[in-house]
Amino acid sequence: MDTESRTEALAQRLADSGLRSTPQREVVYDVLLKKRDHPTADEVFARVKPELPTISLATVYNCLETLVACDLVRAVNIERGPTRYCPNLQPHAHFHDVKTGRTHDIDLPPEVLERVQAVLPAGYTPASVEITFRGSACAPLDATGQATKS
């Protein structure tokens, strides 16, 4: 999807919530889609700044909050670290690599999600589930046993 139609889709989602599309919201969202490495608000701020040099950190927080409220972005909290932001709308878990500090998406098959929800006793109605791994992720090995480049 090109930037143009991405911006269209964003505008639509915002309108659905009675909100306006603004350059700040567009660029913040574009930044999240461009490099899906779960940046913090500070990191988003740094990436948006070259495009919109007058944007403030408060606005970045506001835009991220708005995108989360519109269900276009997920806020990801790992322990007490700064909140990270993820535009992946598929059901997925997070793997936090303690060595590199990076956070990776882990696809969650619907079957597993159902199995997890099924642990809840009657009367517990979940609105959301978070599954977060911590550990170290060596790059997967290729056929010759060498680590592949990330």
Added chain:
Amino acid sequence: MDTESRTEALAQRLADSGLRSTPQREVVYDVLLKKRDHPTADEVFARVKPELPTISLATVYNCLETLVACDLVRAVNIERGPTRYCPNLQPHAHFHDVKTGRTHDIDLPPEVLERVQAVLPAGYTPASVEITFRGSACAPLDATGQATKS
């Protein structure tokens, strides 16, 4: 297990890590075992104070950190709220009731835990997994269809 043998077990665990048993550590741990409602550091502080009126909040943080390091207590983070502390050592998930603000333990059968770990691709080595639900928990209904008291 009575307070006496509980204190013994704590002393042993601390000794294993080259640490001393102290009144502060003992009372903080007792408070966590007594009311297993996932209190925050502030709440632990308030509960310990009557027993040890001169204890400081810094010490409560230090004790909690020590208990976590000795694997006697789990630190539970829900979104960006204050860290909560849980002495339940069984593998379990957490259900955060958004209406009451309370956090409940949800037993995790080993089978489910295994199934969840199995979503990780080769090369991902988890040291821990966190599963957290958010939603509302109505009290389970009894045979007559009335909500039971918590």
Added chain:
DNA sequence: ATTTGTAATTAGAATAGTTCTAATTCTTAC
């Protein structure tokens, strides 16, 4: 029993991330 080194506790300062406030600027509807 005293000394001495280390561990633990303590009060308060500092920090980090985020949210709030109030002023300004931008948009949209009239």
Added chain:
DNA sequence: GTAAGAATTAGAACTATTCTAATTACAAAT
């Protein structure tokens, strides 16, 4: 073009936590 509301902005305020430096408690070693 004007008015009303929405969004942005800079900076202050806030909360939970960690750090610092001083004090106190403890446990050998003498």
